[in-house]
Amino acid sequence: MxxxxxxxxxxxxxxxxxxxxxxxxxxxxxxxxxxxxxxxxxxxxxxxxxxxxxxxxxxxxxxxxxxxxxxxxxxxxxxxxxxxxxxxxxxxxxxxxxxxxxxxxxxxxxxxxxxDEGLDHQAAMPADIPDPESLPSLAESLDGVDHPVARYWATERPFDMRHVPSPIYFAVEGERTAHQAVWMRAVGPLPDDPNLHRAAMAYASDYSILESAMRAHGVAWATRGLRAASLDHAMWWHRFGRVDEWFLYVQESPNAVGGRGLSTGRMFSREGLLLASVAQEGMIRVPAAAD
Structure with missing residues (x-):
């Protein structure tokens, strides 16, 4: 690698x-x-x-x-x-x-x-989100975990991810709610090509989108017997944003049923511009009900 x-x-x-x-x-x-x-x-x-x-x-x-x-x-x-x-x-x-x-x-x-020119409005960025610098990095969240998947997530992913309120890699801490937010940024500068940044944003959009459905039921990635996979994915780009600058990915799950979870997401620049919207349904199967 x-x-x-x-x-x-x-x-x-x-x-x-x-x-x-x-x-x-x-x-x-x-x-x-x-x-x-x-x-x-x-x-x-x-x-x-x-x-x-x-x-x-x-x-x-x-x-x-x-x-x-x-x-x-x-x-x-x-x-x-x-x-x-x-x-x-x-x-x-x-x-x-x-x-x-x-x-x-x-x-x-x-x-x-x-x-083209036309109507222009957007949803507001949540106001109560802590700055990414105040949250642990992906590597810090996984520090000391001696497992090949954890080592890959900590050092080989091209994006740093900082969860609000906390990651769900090994456990779901706090209240079980069907929403979360994740600060994301590429781990280094990327070329200026706007299409590259749009494609890289699509790349990052698949990392954590199903986690809001999992969080609602206390299902962590380390849950024994968990099987999860993306089924479909939709994305709309609204305004340009660089992925080597911090952007906030706000996610929620309006529904889970039949071994599937639906999640939606909104990506905001640090300044509050709505950059993109995302929707995904995924297979989420656990050996027994976790809630």
Missing amino acids: SDPLSALLAALDLTDTGARTTEDIFTGPSQWQPQGRVFGGQVLAQSLIAAMRTVDAERIVHSMHGYFLRPGDMAEGITFSVDRIHDGRSFSTRRTQAYQKGLPILSMIASFQTP
Whole structure:
């Protein structure tokens, strides 16, 4: 494993195969993961990069909707096929399919728009959130834990994450509520490419989005027998923000039923600008009711 930021940039630096039939074909690597499966945020971000490569530079992504179809194998590279569904006067639509061993692991549609003027309002950022500097870093939260997953989370992730009120890696402390917030920032500076920051934000959006559903039932990541996986993922970009500056990811879960949890999220800049909104449903299975 290389340093986390270099690994992230390498994963998002897709190779254009030059194939041009009815679709554009790109390839990319899979990042190492201690569980052996491709991280969902990685394939989301790569699928976005592939779609971005086929759209005029002045059109920026404003929404994406994706379904995780199969677990990805970190030992295998990924092929991305992009279908140029539509190019209109203001909007472009792309469908990206991510494949391993000839089978799709993710299907995503993204929409792009030429910047325009219009109505402008946003939800307010929560006012009672402590500054990230007052909270323990990801490495500090996992300090002294001798486990390969914990060591990976502490030193190999390209993002620092600081939970409010506290992480749920090993236990859920305090009141069981269906909401939380997480400060996030890349562990070092990234290039100025705005599309890279948008894709990296999608990457980070998959880290903790299901935790609000888990927190409500006292389910920590270390819960014996827990099985959790992303099923689908939607994201809307509202305003530009850099991921190498602190942003706040506010998350809540309005529903859990049938072994699935639904979570929504809002990403704010430190100055209070609403950067993006996220929604995800995931499989959350525990061997017995935890609540």
